[in-house]
Amino acid sequence: MTTVQERETIATQFAEKMNEDELLNCMRCGFCLPHCPTYIESGLKESHSPRGRIALMKAVTDGVIEPDEDVERSLSLCLGCRACEPVCPSGVKYGHLLEEARDIIHQNKRHSFPVKTIRKAVFSGLFPHQERMQTMTSLLGFYQRSGLQYMARKTGVLNMLPDNLATMEKVLPKVPKKSEMKNRPTELPAIGTLLKKVAFFSGCLMDTMFLETNKATLKLLQLAGCEIVIPKSQACCGALHGHSGEKEGAKQLAKRNIEAFEADEVDYIITNAGGCGAFLTDYDHLLQDEPVWHDRAIAFKNKMKDISEILVDLRFHEKVRLKLPAQSITFQDSCHLRNVMNTSLAPRVLLQSIEGIDFREMKDADRCCGSAGIYNIVESEMSMNILDSKMEHTKSTQADIVVTANPGCLLQMQLGIERENLGECTKAVHIVDLLMEAVAL
Amino acid sequence: MLTKQVKQLLINIVGQENYDESKVECLVYSYDATPGYQAMPDAVIKPGSATEVAAIVKVCNEYKVPIVPRGSGTNLSGGTCPTKGGLVLLFNRMNSLLEIDEENLTATVQPGLITLDLISAVEEKGLFYPPDPSSMKISTIGGNINENSGGLRGLKYGVTRDYVIGLEVVLPNGDIIRTGGKLAKDVAGYDLTRLFVGSEGTLGIVTEATLKLIPIPETTKTMLALYQDLDAAAQSVAKIISNKIIPVTLEFLDRPTLIVVEDFAKIGLPTNVEAVLLIEQDGPPEVVDRDMKRMADICIEEKAVSVEIAETESDAAALKTARRTALSALARLKPTTILEDATVPRSEIAKMVRAINEIASKHNVNICTFGHAGDGNLHPTCITDARDHDEMERVELAFADIFAVAIDLGGTITGEHGVGEMKAPYLEWKLKKEGIAAMRAIKQAFDPNNIMNPGKVFAKESRKRVVVSS
Numbered sequence: 001m002t003t004v005q006e007r008e009t010i011a012t013q014f015a016e017k018m019n020e021d022e023l024l025n026c027m028r029c030g031f032c033l034p035h036c037p038t039y040i041e042s043g044l045k046e047s048h049s050p051r052g053r054i055a056l057m058k059a060v061t062d063g064v065i066e067p068d069e070d071v072e073r074s075l076s077l078c079l080g081c082r083a084c085e086p087v088c089p090s091g092v093k094y095g096h097l098l099e100e101a102r103d104i105i106h107q108n109k110r111h112s113f114p115v116k117t118i119r120k121a122v123f124s125g126l127f128p129h130q131e132r133m134q135t136m137t138s139l140l141g142f143y144q145r146s147g148l149q150y151m152a153r154k155t156g157v158l159n160m161l162p163d164n165l166a167t168m169e170k171v172l173p174k175v176p177k178k179s180e181m182k183n184r185p186t187e188l189p190a191i192g193t194l195l196k197k198v199a200f201f202s203g204c205l206m207d208t209m210f211l212e213t214n215k216a217t218l219k220l221l222q223l224a225g226c227e228i229v230i231p232k233s234q235a236c237c238g239a240l241h242g243h244s245g246e247k248e249g250a251k252q253l254a255k256r257n258i259e260a261f262e263a264d265e266v267d268y269i270i271t272n273a274g275g276c277g278a279f280l281t282d283y284d285h286l287l288q289d290e291p292v293w294h295d296r297a298i299a300f301k302n303k304m305k306d307i308s309e310i311l312v313d314l315r316f317h318e319k320v321r322l323k324l325p326a327q328s329i330t331f332q333d334s335c336h337l338r339n340v341m342n343t344s345l346a347p348r349v350l351l352q353s354i355e356g357i358d359f360r361e362m363k364d365a366d367r368c369c370g371s372a373g374i375y376n377i378v379e380s381e382m383s384m385n386i387l388d389s390k391m392e393h394t395k396s397t398q399a400d401i402v403v404t405a406n407p408g409c410l411l412q413m414q415l416g417i418e419r420e421n422l423g424e425c426t427k428a429v430h431i432v433d434l435l436m437e438a439v440a441l
Numbered sequence: 442m443l444t445k446q447v448k449q450l451l452i453n454i455v456g457q458e459n460y461d462e463s464k465v466e467c468l469v470y471s472y473d474a475t476p477g478y479q480a481m482p483d484a485v486i487k488p489g490s491a492t493e494v495a496a497i498v499k500v501c502n503e504y505k506v507p508i509v510p511r512g513s514g515t516n517l518s519g520g521t522c523p524t525k526g527g528l529v530l531l532f533n534r535m536n537s538l539l540e541i542d543e544e545n546l547t548a549t550v551q552p553g554l555i556t557l558d559l560i561s562a563v564e565e566k567g568l569f570y571p572p573d574p575s576s577m578k579i580s581t582i583g584g585n586i587n588e589n590s591g592g593l594r595g596l597k598y599g600v601t602r603d604y605v606i607g608l609e610v611v612l613p614n615g616d617i618i619r620t621g622g623k624l625a626k627d628v629a630g631y632d633l634t635r636l637f638v639g640s641e642g643t644l645g646i647v648t649e650a651t652l653k654l655i656p657i658p659e660t661t662k663t664m665l666a667l668y669q670d671l672d673a674a675a676q677s678v679a680k681i682i683s684n685k686i687i688p689v690t691l692e693f694l695d696r697p698t699l700i701v702v703e704d705f706a707k708i709g710l711p712t713n714v715e716a717v718l719l720i721e722q723d724g725p726p727e728v729v730d731r732d733m734k735r736m737a738d739i740c741i742e743e744k745a746v747s748v749e750i751a752e753t754e755s756d757a758a759a760l761k762t763a764r765r766t767a768l769s770a771l772a773r774l775k776p777t778t779i780l781e782d783a784t785v786p787r788s789e790i791a792k793m794v795r796a797i798n799e800i801a802s803k804h805n806v807n808i809c810t811f812g813h814a815g816d817g818n819l820h821p822t823c824i825t826d827a828r829d830h831d832e833m834e835r836v837e838l839a840f841a842d843i844f845a846v847a848i849d850l851g852g853t854i855t856g857e858h859g860v861g862e863m864k865a866p867y868l869e870w871k872l873k874k875e876g877i878a879a880m881r882a883i884k885q886a887f888d889p890n891n892i893m894n895p896g897k898v899f900a901k902e903s904r905k906r907v908v909v910s911s
Binding site: 024025029034046059065068074 | 464465468469470471472473475513514515533555576578766768772777778827
């Protein structure tokens with residue numbers, strides 16, 4: 001709930017801060033509608049479509065309506081998948097408008113005490129500090145290894161959690177030990193001919209909970225002919241902050257990362273998480289009001305590349321024999337990898353070059369799975385509806401493996417598999433882990 | 442504002458969950474794709490059947506509440522915007538494909554069905570529904586019927602009107618009538634089917650339609666003819682048709698349009714030529730090959746720089762998809778794009794293209810042109826900024842001139858986008874006083890209380906026609 005005064009402040013700030021040209025750039029043709037997951041899942045409600053949300057942002061900016069709860073609802077139900085952007089002939093930067101609008105609302109709204117506490121703990125206390133991420137992950141590791149997990153599942157104490165949270169607990173990966181997370185290399189040589197020098201963006205979640213995937217990524221880069229540096233002072237990308245209306249926090253992290261990656265002369269900066277990659281690519285927008293930083297952000301952004309892109313560029317799949325036991329696989333796009341980083345072909349090229357693989361394109365593979373950062377926790381009903389549709393398409397491919405390119409998507413697809421009781425015959429993996437397995441054989 | 446009583450009556454019909462009067466819901470149905478036009482309804486309602494529609498209409502007729510039927514809101518003439526409050530009536534719950542009858546070659550649909558979903562479904566059965574407005578990926582059949590939408594395939598196959606053979610309509614008094622049927626011939630009384638197609642929601646509410654299907658053509662080929670001279674491109678159009686070749690598609694795009702479309706679609710469109718014609722033919726392979734060759738020869742004779750045939754089906758599809766984005770892509774240049782669809786007899790297309798360019802420079806406005814050249818239906822689009830009032834006045838003058846020239850060439854003020862709110866002041870230029878009076882009489886007979894999409898088609902005041910400079 002917002003008070004009258006809060007609404008007034010929000011409305012004033014919309015008028016001051018929202019990019020009027022960008023709002024006007026939407027000419028309301030509606031070409032985005034069939035691509036919006038929330039428009040479709042809500043039974044074609046215009047208020048849950050990109051065109052509708054832009055119209056609402058414009059109406060608040062123009063003072064036609066006040067930013068009431070319904071406006072806030074419409075904006076918070078957006079996944080931020082940005083599937084509307086590549087299909088927009090006018091080229092409206094919807095994601096930027098959404099982030100600005102959410103930032104204004106969240107900065108001017110008094111959150112309830114519990115929400116405030118959680119937001120502060122997560123956005124200021126946890127994600128910006130990698131050592132705390134390690135501690136949190138080790139607590140999870142302790143839970144998994146100590147027998148607590150066994151006890152929790154056995155005693156049914158998990159049943160007290162909402163359904164999807166309880167299921168989510170099951171799908172979390174087996175996390176590494178703290179000592180493993182602490183002892184990370186900072187430099188690695190190329191294996192074979194040196195082709196490129198790259199820096200690796202390790203990511204807060206990827207370097208803790210998904211450490212194995214990061215290790216595999218580094219190995220693949222080495223095999224592809226990359227010398228790698230892993231700047232120690234890098235931080236969380238800030239996507240979680242940016243998407244949740246915590247722009248200032250995101251800016252601080254962006255600056256830290258830009259500095260960290262300026263230290264070494266490299267050809268590219270590599271990520272293996274579409275969600276992080278897209279946010280890093282958008283640093284120039286985030287820092288647009290700070291001229292010096294803006295230029296540095298552009299230089300940073302121009303070096304960004306997803307792991308799948310560089311592997312294809314360096315013809316990794318042609319040089320290294322990739323082979324797996326006969327099985328069928330399908331690929332679920334990471335929205336931000338596809339819609340913001342424009343990478344959709346490279347992962348498919350890599351997968352199709354694995355011997356023994358029967359690649360089956362899933363219907364609407366480019367549509368969001370409903371993970372969307374913490375969306376599946378805060379908007380769980382819509383998220384689960386979207387996931388259910390996704391699982392229908394997954395099932396009709398009859399694939400043994402669902403490949404993803406982002407940790408959030410990976411967990412969500414795993415969650416979908418668990419909800420459908422497909423655990424026996426289907427699993428979800430990160431593309432890097434599958435490639436590593438194919439190299440090893 | 443609706444009274445408490447009316448509101449309760451409406452909720453009794455559709456249920457609380459299908460009636461909404463919140464600010465947000467009203468706002469998001471206050472616009473369509475018409476630039477700079479927006480007006481709030483009092484409420485939004487989603488009926489689930491013809492019976493519910495009839496009950497709603499009865500209430501509205503009794504209490505004089507305006508009704509604006511709305512599909513996906515891709516209209517370009519303000520046809521789906523409220524003008525006097527009232528109800529916006531949505532068809533989200535009436536969007537089924539009821540039947541594809543393979544013996545009679547018909548499809549029976551509810552109005553909320555998305556055009557492309559229908560096209561895909563019938564094509565799976567080897568059948569063909571030709572009308573393909575550029576918005577077909579999101580537009581609804583109900584919207585297409587009410588606007589009598591055209592599309593890229595209009596030249597050979599005609600428009601929506603030519604495929605609607607039966608309707609179920611709720612009249613403004615609440616009666617439900619059925620017109621036509623699965624019939625190749627039917628002269629029982631007035632042709633009300635044709636009257637309702639293109640009536641822009643002013644006479645009644647279409648709740649079901651029977652559509653004619655045809656067998657799908659065996660093959661399709663697509664080519665691009667490139668020109669350094671707009672006139673030469675327009676001449677080619679006239680010459681292809683006078684040579685008795687009717688291609689499926691004969692589209693024109695000028696250079697500024699090519700540049701923005703390429704910027705969006707990135708499919709390798711030429712951006713260093715003044716104009717292109719996008720030409721498509723379908724039918725038996727031998728006929729298609731012969732026609733394509735003859736058309737290519739004509740283009741070269743008419744000074745095309747080159748002619749390129751799309752090699753694969755996906756290349757051809759990419760070209761057509763790109764063309765469909767032309768209007769929205771032009772919005773990349775300036776915040777406001779105002780497009781018109783003045784239409785002339787095919788033989789006059791070169792004169793029209795020339796006139797548009799002269800008018801643009803006379804009024805000092807930036808006009809890009811693309812459109813269905815083969816239909817004589819061009820879409821001169823003004824790239825402007827609604828905040829620049831001085832320029833907006835010049836834009837209006839330029840469009841008035843364009844309408845005037847079109848009419849002088851034996852044409853019309855709108856080929857496929859409808860009169861709606863935006864072109865109502867110009868309707869008299871085309872129809873004369875007597876024509877408007879005849880139409881008003883029809884409107885009065887069906888809708889004496891003027892509840893159906895009021896303010897559309899008929900203007901309060903017609904625009905004075907100034908003398909056109911020659």
